[in-house]
Amino acid sequence: MDSATAREQALDAAEKLFYARGVQAVGMDDLRGASGVSLKRLYQLFPAKEQLVEAYLERRDVRWRGLLAQSVARREDPRERILAVFDWLAQWFGEPDFHGCAWINAYGELGATSERVAGQVRSHKRAFREYLGALVADAGLPDALTGPLFLLAEGAMVTAGIDGGTAPAAEAREAARLLLG
Amino acid sequence: MDSATAREQALDAAEKLFYARGVQAVGMDDLRGASGVSLKRLYQLFPAKEQLVEAYLERRDVRWRGLLAQSVARREDPRERILAVFDWLAQWFGEPDFHGCAWINAYGELGATSERVAGQVRSHKRAFREYLGALVADAGLPDALTGPLFLLAEGAMVTAGIDGGTAPAAEAREAARLLLG
DNA sequence: TTGACGGGAGAACGTGCGTTCTCTACTTTA
DNA sequence: TAAAGTAGAGAACGCACGTTCTCCCGTCAA
Numbered sequence: 001m002d003s004a005t006a007r008e009q010a011l012d013a014a015e016k017l018f019y020a021r022g023v024q025a026v027g028m029d030d031l032r033g034a035s036g037v038s039l040k041r042l043y044q045l046f047p048a049k050e051q052l053v054e055a056y057l058e059r060r061d062v063r064w065r066g067l068l069a070q071s072v073a074r075r076e077d078p079r080e081r082i083l084a085v086f087d088w089l090a091q092w093f094g095e096p097d098f099h100g101c102a103w104i105n106a107y108g109e110l111g112a113t114s115e116r117v118a119g120q121v122r123s124h125k126r127a128f129r130e131y132l133g134a135l136v137a138d139a140g141l142p143d144a145l146t147g148p149l150f151l152l153a154e155g156a157m158v159t160a161g162i163d164g165g166t167a168p169a170a171e172a173r174e175a176a177r178l179l180l181g
Numbered sequence: 182m183d184s185a186t187a188r189e190q191a192l193d194a195a196e197k198l199f200y201a202r203g204v205q206a207v208g209m210d211d212l213r214g215a216s217g218v219s220l221k222r223l224y225q226l227f228p229a230k231e232q233l234v235e236a237y238l239e240r241r242d243v244r245w246r247g248l249l250a251q252s253v254a255r256r257e258d259p260r261e262r263i264l265a266v267f268d269w270l271a272q273w274f275g276e277p278d279f280h281g282c283a284w285i286n287a288y289g290e291l292g293a294t295s296e297r298v299a300g301q302v303r304s305h306k307r308a309f310r311e312y313l314g315a316l317v318a319d320a321g322l323p324d325a326l327t328g329p330l331f332l333l334a335e336g337a338m339v340t341a342g343i344d345g346g347t348a349p350a351a352e353a354r355e356a357a358r359l360l361l362g
Numbered sequence: 363t364t365g366a367c368g369g370g371a372g373a374a375c376g377t378g379c380g381t382t383c384t385c386t387a388c389t390t391t392a
Numbered sequence: 393t394a395a396a397g398t399a400g401a402g403a404a405c406g407c408a409c410g411t412t413c414t415c416c417c418g419t420c421a422a
Contacts, residue, residue, distance in 0.1 A: 020293065021293045021294065022289075022290065022291075022292075022293045022294060024205055024290075025293065025294050027408080027409055027410080028409075028410060028411080029409080029410095032371095038369070038370045038371070038372095039370090039371085039372085039411085039412090040369070040370070040371090040412090040413095041369075041370085043410095043411070043412085048410080048411085049409095049410065049411095099293065100288075100289075100292075104285065104289060104339055104343075105288075105289040105292075106289070107281075107286075107289065107342070107343055108203075108281075108285060108286040108287070108288065108289020108290050109203065109205075109289050109290040110203075111203075111281075111286075111342075111343070112201065112202050112203045112206065112280065113202065113203065113206050118343075121343055122343055122344060125340070125343055125344070144355075147348075147349075147352035147355075147356070148333070148352055148353070148355070148356030148359075150336070150340070151332075151333050151336030151337055151340060151349060151352060151353050151356065152329070152332050152333060152336060152356075153336070154335070154336035154339050154340055155331070155332030155333060155334070155335035155336030155337075155339070156332055156336075157339075158285055158335050158336070158339050159306070159331070159332060159335055161288070161292075162285075162288055162292070162299075162302055162303055162306055163303060163306070167328075168328075168332060171328035171329060171332060172329070172332050174325075174328075174329070175328070175329030175332065175333075175356075175360060178329075178359075178360060179356060179359060179360070208378080208379055208380080209379075209380060209381080210379080210380095213401095219399070219400045219401070219402095220381085220382090220400090220401085220402085221382090221383095221399070221400070221401090222399075222400085224380095224381070224382085229380080229381085230379095230380065230381090
């Protein structure tokens with residue numbers, strides 16, 4: 001097994017376990033078992049657990065925003081594109097292994113103890129907010145709408161994470177539709 | 182020191198430390214130091230750390246909802262009462278030791294591992310939502326507004342927890358005002 | 363064929379922490 | 393005053409886990 005695939009498998013296992021159970025509840029030995037990558041190799045690739053956590057959040061950030069943008073880009077109408085964000089959230093919430101927003105969870109668990117993780121969470125949320133801002137601008141809508149739309153999306157994510165189900169996305173979408181006028 | 186005050190001091194220390202640093206980052210020895218209650222007494226009052234966590238969330242839940250209701254009740258107009266929720270959030274976010282919503286944080290940290298904590302978080306959020314629903318009903322507004330208002334408040338709490346500052350409350354308040362029509 | 367190298371399995375080490383135990387000093391009561 | 397019970401300080405215990413080390417085996421060059 002070459003280095004690149006070992007790294008991928010390690011990150012696959014890290015993402016699956018960290019996201020499902022939380023970071024502190026997953027030991028390096030669990031990661032070895034789930035990834036098939038030996039402890040020695042794991043520590044060659046990631047000198048400490050915290051770096052594996054950071055790499056997990058980083059890779060997931062890229063993929064999460066990519067999937068969102070890809071889904072939104074399928075719509076033509078700029079106003080529909082904004083609502084498509086909430087449709088995509090509904091789809092995400094409905095996935096069987098959905099466990100809430102990985103960044104909100106990570107912040108609750110590590111935000112107070114790891115400044116690097118806190119920074120990653122802030123920059124992920126900032127990027128998401130800026131993406132919404134761009135959609136609002138493209139639709140020729142006032143910038144003041146960005147904040148409320150962002151808060152609706154965040155509220156939907158945290159609520160779906162706690163209660164499960166896709167209803168928060170539908171509620172948020174409906175509220176967004178009203179705000180768009 | 183009698184049992185009741187020892188219990189109060191233990192809970193005071195637990196609330197201060199758990200809320201500021203997270204549950205897992207605080208040891209029983211830290212709690213002893215911060216509370217002045219001996220380890221022996223702590224274990225007489227709370228047979229295990231998890232029960233101290235539950236008592237902390239329970240007591241905070243009662244106080245949090247009490248303070249909110251008390252602040253809202255000062256307004257006469259039913260519609261103003263709804264907006265007062267967001268004013269109270271702004272005031273809360275501005276407190277110097279504000280560290281986000283204790284229940285969202287606890288859920289991110291322990292939701293996947295402790296079913297009891299997860300249940301406490303769900304019931305706290307359910308109570309908050311029902312409280313909002315009652316305010317909406319009292320104002321003669323359609324029940325469909327409750328969900329969006331709740332999501333705005335949740336989004337504001339999680340965002341203020343991550344980024345700091347009171348701006349999310351003001352944005353949420355403005356969005357709520359638009360939704361109320 | 364042999365010797366060196368790399369990698370895997372898992373034991374070992376050190377530390378932190380939840381929980382319990384021990385010892386001592388003080389209070390209370392007969 | 394003496395005996396007994398109580399509480400506090402902090403040592404001790406057991407375990408989990410992050411990290412490192414050891415041993416062994418397969419591979420490949422000379």
